[in-house]
Amino acid sequence: MKKELIKELFQKFEAARYEIKGIECWSARDLQEILGYSQWRNFLNSIDKAKKACEGAGERIPDHFADISKMVKIGSETEREIADIALTRYACYLVTQNGDPAKSEIAFAQTYFAIQTRKQEIIEQRLLDIARVTAREKLSNC
DSSP states (O other), X not given: OOHHHHHHHHHHHHHTOEEETTEEEEEHHHHHHHTTXXXXXXXXXXXXXXXXXXXXXXXXXXXXXXXXXXXXXXXXXXXXXXEXXXXXXXXXXXXXXXXOTTSHHXXXXXXXXXXXXXXXXXXXXXXXXXXXXHHHHHHHTO
């Protein structure tokens, strides 16, 4: 995947983020476009699989997949309400993991989340190492 495309997809993903009560989330309708799905019903298949994975991991589905609605323009300045789902970052991760990897956008998202997960693991390990070294220094100074 070209560097420019990766940067563009990353920027689209981060730009689509918003907050509800201090929790970052994404509109499933927005994520559908970002991930290259032209049909909502096809994207719902990935969401349904992600919900099962969420439940299987012992998480509560409503904590990560909140049913919402939004207004969309349908022409000549009129709007109608459509169903949507607010997704946490964890839900976005699960959706991408259950998406169609033949889509370059899904492949990017899977890679993005894998890298972010690894970065977090490294940070947590370094924090543990620092705490261990600090504890040793305190003991040796006694």
